[in-house]
Amino acid sequence: MKTIMIMFDTLSRNYLPNYSDIDIAVPNFKRLQEHCIIFDKFYGGSMPCMPARRELHTGKYNFLHRSWGPLEPFDFSVFETLNQQGVYTHLITDHSHYWEDGGATYHNRYSSWEGFRGQEGDRWIARSEALPNENKHPMNKQGLSVTQHFANRTKQQSEEEMSTVKTIHAGIDFLKHHQDKDDWFLQVECFDPHEPFYVPDRYRESVSKDEDFVYWPKYQKVDGEKQADGIQEAREEYKALVRMCDHHLGKVLDYLDEANMWEDTMVIINTDHGFLLGEHDWMGKNSSPMYEEIIHIPFYMHVPGYKGGERCDGIAQTIDIAPTLLDYYGLDIPENMEGKSLLSLLDQKVVNHESILFGTNGGQVCIFDGRYVYMRASADESNQPLVNYTMMPTQIRGFMSKDQLREAELVSGNKFSNDVPMLRIKMDNYSNSFAFGHLLFDLKEDPEQNEPLQDEKVEDDMIEKLIGMLDQIEAPEEEYIRLGLK
The missing domain is CATH 3.40.720.10 (Alkaline Phosphatase, subunit A)
Incomplete structure (x- = not known):
């Protein structure tokens, strides 16, 4: 093959x-x-x-x-x-x-x-x-x-x-x-x-x-x-x-x-x-x-x-x-x-995904269910708590700072780390998602995303789906707090 x-x-x-x-x-x-x-x-x-x-x-x-x-x-x-x-x-x-x-x-x-x-x-x-x-x-x-x-x-x-x-x-x-x-x-x-x-x-x-x-x-x-x-x-x-x-x-x-x-x-x-x-x-x-x-x-x-x-x-x-x-x-x-x-x-045996997630670390967390896209922003402008879980404390072209490493904690592993312990490292804010707010789009009616949808019922439904997916992938507790979901 x-x-x-x-x-x-x-x-x-x-x-x-x-x-x-x-x-x-x-x-x-x-x-x-x-x-x-x-x-x-x-x-x-x-x-x-x-x-x-x-x-x-x-x-x-x-x-x-x-x-x-x-x-x-x-x-x-x-x-x-x-x-x-x-x-x-x-x-x-x-x-x-x-x-x-x-x-x-x-x-x-x-x-x-x-x-x-x-x-x-x-x-x-x-x-x-x-x-x-x-x-x-x-x-x-x-x-x-x-x-x-x-x-x-x-x-x-x-x-x-x-x-x-x-x-x-x-x-x-x-x-x-x-x-x-x-x-x-x-x-x-x-x-x-x-x-x-x-x-x-x-x-x-x-x-x-x-x-x-x-x-x-x-x-x-x-x-x-x-x-x-x-x-x-x-x-x-x-x-x-x-x-x-x-x-x-x-x-x-x-x-x-x-x-x-x-x-x-x-x-x-x-x-x-x-x-x-x-x-x-x-x-x-x-x-x-x-x-x-x-x-x-x-x-x-x-x-x-x-x-x-x-x-x-x-x-x-x-x-x-x-x-x-x-x-x-x-x-x-x-x-x-x-x-x-x-x-x-x-093979049309299954529907692989009812919903999917996408986003950047520390930014809006987005969910798409085949029709609606919901972009969940941080709860406040501090964008905290924001942490990274890793055993490789590097960024694009360098290492995380010594101050960050001094405060790093070794924590238990989960699904994300295949149950291997990992470092929990506090991060400074590097996102502006609070300024964008929460955004909801109906891609069936507005595929070019020109008009954010104002519909409390749909938003509540998307929030429920988002929490369900975060639970399923064992997302960090800090993400729920950062996004105002707890």
Whole structure:
């Protein structure tokens, strides 16, 4: 049995013709529907990048217990388990967060891995070598990571030198060497179309650019009228980068056609989250409420023996990928996994999820029941008590502070930690959810989430469902208090 998973970071379903009426030339994403089942209600869970990957490995929600961090010593990893059971697992990626303190335990769970440097602010090329950055548009991100990006660009002057392109080429090379072998899993993970939107001119509809344009939008509230030109520039740059991803995706699909691998290979095309490009007057993905543009994501899956070109309307989520892989390879699914096999959903044997959760650690905790989305904010502006449960006290690029560690307590384990004791660490407030308040949306009547619903009965029902799900996953006691549910 064979599987290839092609993952693009920050791939918005609103820019794909399988999901939207948008006019964008991405024939290879459209071509996926020839072989793949398209999932219409697929959602992310824990935001953003590494929390999503922890769900990918474990099949469990991350964001209620832990912020951005590495895979924990007590975690189940589907890729490590596949390897232990005789399925060779290989990761190819240019996602630099894998090599930082907050992600450094994920790639080592695979049988082998290959990485390509230079995306975003990857601390790669000496910053003294940075190209001059003349683009000073006020909507662009500034700072050390931007300087680092321009240093990295000194080694990425042509399209063939770009790390996404190298990642795709390495994936095809793996397929060439393994198409006749059995029992393997390949993850080809591209950081694009994540910002910065650094893209060759040939993918732009127009190459005549002013000196200042929006290519790396900073996460912030924007004015849709006053900043309309900048918003449109960012959208056009994003579309150009999606076109580049589409072009190189096509090379993988060409090889799958040429080698007739569709007959015996499961193929997954997915992402971790989307992105706001001016919708709801926001740019980014972490600072705003978790709108559909961020958390409702594209997902394509081809399974040998299942008819392609169909659509699946069942609720599904990132946490479902791990149990799906175990099911596909005939391995046992741990009882305490929160995800469910998508194969059961395709067989229409069960409804996998009546409701799902999603959010960021310390932010709004959101629940979706197939019609309504309820976003529960903190009870007061202090956003306390806020704690992290971990045995790996790191954040993105560093450790938690010594003061935090001095106050850390070793507490009993639970479902989240597979019953292994863990550290309880107090965290400062890093969320603005209180300012947003509780939000309720009826996606049947208001799919674009333009009008928050004021309906006390529906809200009470969603609160009851939320508490039920928090109980089910053994959420921290502090979360109930922080959200005003106790």
